[in-house]
Amino acid sequence: MSNKTILVAFGGASPEHEVSVLTAMQSIAALRERNHTIIPLYIGKTGRWYTGKNLTNLEEYKDLKTLIASSAPCTFAHNENGRVVLMETSSKGLFSKPKSFHFDVVLPAFHGSDGENGAFQGVCETFNIPYTGSGVLGSSVGMDKLTAKSLCRSARFPVVDDVGFYESEWVENKASIIENIANLGYPVFVKPVSLGSSIGVTRASDENTLINAVESAFRYDRHVLVEKGVSPLKEINCSVMGTVENATASVLEHPMGSEELLSFKDKYQRGEGAKGMASADRIIPAELPSDKTEEIRTLAVQIFKKLNCSGLARLDFLLNAETNEVFFNEINTIPGSFSFYLWDHSDISFPELLERLIAIALEQHQQKNGRVRSYETNLLSQKAAIGLKGLKGTKGPR
Ligand SMILES: Nc1ncnc2c1ncn2[C@@H]1O[C@H](COP(=O)(O)OP(=O)(O)O)[C@@H](O)[C@H]1O
Ligand SMILES: [Mg+2]
Known part of the structure; x- marks a missing residue:
């Protein structure tokens, strides 16, 4: 892929804010390996947007106050040429003018809340900006465990x-x-x-x-x-990459916790730290009979498509270790560390994985813009001529 300018968006008012910072820093390092240019968009816990070069350095997050003070508030805007840019709303230096940055694509690296539930994706849609991952519908359905399960239930996919x-x-x-x-x-x-x-x-x-x-x-x-509750429980996760037309499943992962419920600590705070989901204890590929493995991988792809997902997701399943019954538990449309450790096993490196997500985003954006999006009518001029019921002072016919 030719060099691109990639806006990596992360943080946000979410309990998973810190995990998102880790995923973003891992992604930035991977994208830099392929010589892409990075523009960070960090959304603070209060919801304010910031950009600046210090935001791409994990060390700086130890002192968030200083980091934010050294970064510039910013927003998406149309510049004078009508192009969408990330625009500083005030500059940091006393004598410098607020800067604005062009970019080719957005990589949302949020976990949870507005960054993953379709709200941020909606902002990108409104600005007609290409972005990786699921669209508004897939993201919001994926965030709502009940809606995701009820769509699965109606398609006869197994849920608890x-x-x-x-x-x-x-x-x-x-x-x-x-x-x-x-x-x-x-x-x-x-x-x-x-x-x-x-x-x-x-x-x-x-x-x-x-x-x-x-x-x-x-x-x-x-x-x-x-x-x-499913008991005795064996948890199995599977990542899926692609589109509703064409998607593939990764190898399966068997994450392991210290208790009956995989905790936040099991997921992120074991192992060497600063590695996000990549540091959790797990067996990859999960040890399962091959027909069970294929059943889960097929189900994962079907559910990814049914829930209108795009780019990449991780689907989590609950397996009853006694009866071997499998249930879909939940989908994560922006999984921790983009589940790169699952694609490693299929010889897809993290930089390669991100490039594929970017290629999908650009292609879908192009397709969207190739479709009819406005419909020429003279409705307003007709209404203006005959008046519109309900508008003060007009009493023309409907
Ligand atoms: N129905 C269930 N039966 C047994 N264990 C469950 C069940 N639902 C959730 N768990 C346990 O709780 C953990 C967290 O639940 P989950 O639905 O995955 O929420 P989250 O979105 O917070 O990861 C799971 O990883 C699993 O260990
Ligand atoms: Mg879970």
Whole structure:
């Protein structure tokens, strides 16, 4: 791929902010190996946007205040030629003018919240900027565990039974919700509908622990789901790359935790640190009979397509180690470290992986712009001539 200018966007008002910084720094290093130019777009925990060269250095994040003070606030804007740029809204130096930066493509490296749920992707769409990964719909469906599961259920893909409810419903109908949950059978897993990294996820083995778990999940989300527990559990993850037309599955991974539930600590804070998802304990490829492996890889590709995903995702499955039943658990449309450690096994290096995502983004953007996007009518001039009902002072016909 010819040298490109890539805007790497990361951070954000998300509990997974720090993990996103790690994924972004890994990606920047990989893209630089291929001589691409990097423009960082760091979204702080308050939601403000910053750019500046210090933002590409992991060491600088030890002192966030100084880092932000040395960076320039910025935003997307159209410059005088109508081209979209990342524009500083004030400059750092006393005598320098605010700068603006051209780029070819955006690489969203967020985890969780607005960076991964389609909101940031929507900003890119509005500016007609190419970006890697899933679009608005795939991203938002992927972030909502209940919606993703219900689409899978309607396509007859296997998912675990659940009960989903809003906080207001819990307050009004607690007894009947608890009864429905008891019908699933304990133990159950309580989760905020749209969070990741095991934040707010609790195993509950009886009604008392359930009530505490639900109340703690509502601290993170107004929508909660409670799922039947799979036991004995073997977790299996699979990354999928491509488009709804053509997608491939990676080898399978068997992540291993220290407890009954893979915690944030298991995922990111074991091993050597500063490696994000790449440092967790896992077996790759997962040790499974080959027909089971193929069943899961096929399912992963089918679900990726069904949920309207694009670029790359990691799909997580729950396997009952006794019965060998497989259930789709969740999809991560921007997985930690872009799951590069799974593609390594298919001889696709991290720089190569990112270049493929960029190529998909550019191709889809070109295709989108090749379709009819506006429809010429003289509706407004007609309405202006005859007047429009509802507008003050006009009383013409419809
Ligand atoms: N139905 C379930 N049965 C058994 N364990 C579960 C179940 N759901 C979740 N877990 C455990 O909890 C962890 C976190 O849940 P998950 O749905 O993956 O949330 P997150 O998006 O936060 O990763 C899983 O990795 C798994 O260890
Ligand atoms: Mg998970």
